[in-house]
Amino acid sequence: EVQLVESGGGLVQPGGSLRLSCAASGFIFSTYAMNWVRQAPGKGLQWVSGISGSGYSTYYADSVKGRFTISRDNSKNTVYLQMNSLRAEDTAVYYCAKDRLGATGWFDSWGQGTLVTVSS
Amino acid sequence: EIVMTQSPATLSVSPGERATLSCRASQSVSSNLAWYQQKPGQAPRLLIYGASTRATGVPARFSGSGSGTEFTLTISSLQSEDFAVYYCQQYNTWPPLTFGGGTKVEIK
Numbered sequence: 001e002v003q004l005v006e007s008g009g010g011l012v013q014p015g016g017s018l019r020l021s022c023a024a025s026g027f028i029f030s031t032y033a034m035n036w037v038r039q040a041p042g043k044g045l046q047w048v049s050g051i052s053g054s055g056y057s058t059y060y061a062d063s064v065k066g067r068f069t070i071s072r073d074n075s076k077n078t079v080y081l082q083m084n085s086l087r088a089e090d091t092a093v094y095y096c097a098k099d100r101l102g103a104t105g106w107f108d109s110w111g112q113g114t115l116v117t118v119s120s
Numbered sequence: 121e122i123v124m125t126q127s128p129a130t131l132s133v134s135p136g137e138r139a140t141l142s143c144r145a146s147q148s149v150s151s152n153l154a155w156y157q158q159k160p161g162q163a164p165r166l167l168i169y170g171a172s173t174r175a176t177g178v179p180a181r182f183s184g185s186g187s188g189t190e191f192t193l194t195i196s197s198l199q200s201e202d203f204a205v206y207y208c209q210q211y212n213t214w215p216p217l218t219f220g221g222g223t224k225v226e227i228k
Contacts, residue, residue, distance in 0.1 A: 045219040047215075050215070086148070106211045110164055
């Protein structure tokens, strides 16, 4: 059974940093691209970032490019999202999502999410 | 960026009735479209990919159709557990991957 468990969320001041983690199990982690998708309170889904199975290729939404960095450690079955220069508009639940294949762009498994609140 | 537009924003349906949800893309996405279901306080769940292929474990009452710019998710006979928010997502041209704004299916 696929399991994705996010951690690292919390309250941070504007301009601050936070690192999210997503621990995966139940599949051959290095084979699949992984993504982060966020959902602001009461709003819809917004794709944030993705990374290929090898970690060689990374992708970002324009709204986070230059501030967020996605990475993965295949030896630990974990994907990370380093978030710097955080803004109030980054406040959201951040979901880790597994790509169906290498990097198709659609997601067959999701974690339960971790809440990031950016506020002074 | 491909903009995905869902309609209606809210759909009021009685249990047992049919629900039809629409999703429109600002440019062709071929059949590279997925549908997700999200219940309050839960993560999204994949329902449909490739515009019309049901994901593993998804009941047959859910069906997807369309290609190009116009897509439909149909729930043939609504069950109590189907009341939720539904999102479409294109994966034809990315980054960025883009989602529609969602359709809330509520009890009439």
